[in-house]
Amino acid sequence: MTPPLRDQVAAAIQDGLVRASKELGWPGVDGVPIEVERPANPEHGDYASNVALKLAKQARKPPREIAKAIRERVRIAPPIAAVEDLNGFVNVRLDERWLAAQVDEIVRAGPDFGRSKALAGKRMQVEFISANPTGPLTVANARGGPLGDVLSSVLEFAGATVEREYYVEDTGTQFDTFGRSIAIRYRQLHGEQIEIPADAYPAEYVKDIAAEIQARDGDKWMKLALEEQAKSFAALGVEWVLREAKRVTAMLGIRYDTWFSQAEMMRSGYFDKTLAELRKLGKVYDKDGAVWFEASEAVDDKEGWVVVRSNGEPGYLGKDIAYHVQSLRDRRFDKKIDIWGSNTHYHLIQMRAAMQALGLLEKFEVVLYQYVRFLHEGVLKRMGRRTGQFLLLEEVIEAVGKDATRYFFLQSSADRQLDFDLELAVQQSNENPVYYVQYAHARIASILRTAAERGMNADGAETALLTAKGELDLIRLVLRFPELVDDVRQHYGVHQLTTYALELAGAFHGFYRDHRVVDEADVARSKARLRLVQAVQVALRQTLGLLGVSAPDRM
RNA sequence: GGCCCGGUAGCUCAGUGGAUAGAGCGCUUGCCUACGAAGCAAGUUGUCGCGCGUUCGAGUCGCGCCCGGGUCACCA
Known part of the structure; x- marks a missing residue:
């Protein structure tokens, strides 16, 4: 602590x-x-x-x-x-003596350096990525991954109990369309002449899924009508998608605690329960056979938003309200933090109005991140599975590695739009600042190895020998880490961790140039500086640890 | 048109209302016969989009405008 x-x-x-x-x-x-x-x-x-x-x-x-x-x-x-x-x-x-003495405290704290109890006793859910389960993860969906994962780590580090959640939207129109798209491909594989409708998913992976079903089950499904096939295949398709999502998020170093099914939420009765509550509050009304949320308080030019469609199907907004109510009440989270793409900002306005009506607004927080575009044949494009235009997250991780991928997404504030050029990313991966930071860590490990080889260590270091400006400034910077953690857990600006990592690495490189650490001619000074170097190592490790980026001893 | 995000060095971007605006990349010049040169040092480049306002103090807050992106379905 x-x-x-x-x-x-x-x-x-x-x-x-x-x-x-x-x-x-x-x-x-x-x-x-x-x-x-x-x-x-x-x-x-x-x-x-x-x-x-x-x-x-x-x-x-x-x-x-x-x-x-x-x-x-x-x-x-x-x-x-x-x-x-x-x-x-x-x-x-x-006080500079006090400052110098802190290196002992920092090294002693080690993995607890910067840890706090600020959020002790709080149960928080961070929900991120949660892409429509109708295809593989793209670079666009991926941005929420590192943002949500690192935020979760920081909140845990500040004492909260955090659940990382992936919300699986396995009901609704998109889900049905996905199933139908697979069914059509499946029928084509069995020689049927059938056109792909305009609203179907056109991309190749749909064929892969159909082929996988065919390889496993042969023509077993051909006796069913298209709509029947679509129903079964939607579920099989989601299985395929989730298997992929688990594999690829794991490649990024992300482990979810829960993969929460929307279908299950619907079966729990929470949707009807929430709708009844809203009706009791006078927040919903019936019109044209649909059920509407009263919106005039929240938005001037809007009367309402549909929560149950006139065909009786629950709408997305209605389901999302129920899902949030279930998380905050039934699942007893003190706070639910959603990491959403900026294209949902209107949905956010709707959700805020609903949470306000239900008295849950203070427990509901959203980090909106701006869109990721990608460069395709020299032109910037938006990604969309419905258009078949996308850059897969997996391709990027394979091309530049987990660490550089995470770092790339974590470098700039969520508010800033990102453009991704895969070729440039590969070409420049060696210039990615992540290596600058990792190099500092490897260099520290090397110094400690060298010291050990020469029979030296930091045992019994007299920290009072650390009096040079370069030494003390470095300690000052290391001591900023707990302050940074405190800032991030309050304002969610996880990108500040990368800025800090870069600054600390740079400061260490400067220190290294000016101050010889391992010096047989001055063992006392060497011990003190070794202790300082260990303290910097602790801070770098802690920062990289929160970022989910590896801290190599050699590279 | 309403709402949201961005506009800071040649490029990519930091910059919780504070005192002289920063980093990485790029470019120029130096530095490995001491612990890792994937590094360091020095130099270079700024009307912080424009204007008005609030404030002791504005890149940061408010209003108006300009440019770029997003969004405003009984899709999710």
């Missing part, structure tokens, strides 16, 4: 503020949250707080005066060495 350093600093400033307000009679400043940040300019210390600037108006005092009053009252004790006030900021400098 490692409480973020900045929380300790903030608490010290808070204490100074409380005493200043008491002694000087400032009104109502006790409860104000203390914002603490790492200033870009090292002259401004290790941490800075803008609290005096924020309070100036309500305390009716100039910011500099408030900052000075706080500064005079902050207790100087490790980890804090000095407090200054400048331009209304309260700047804090860390």
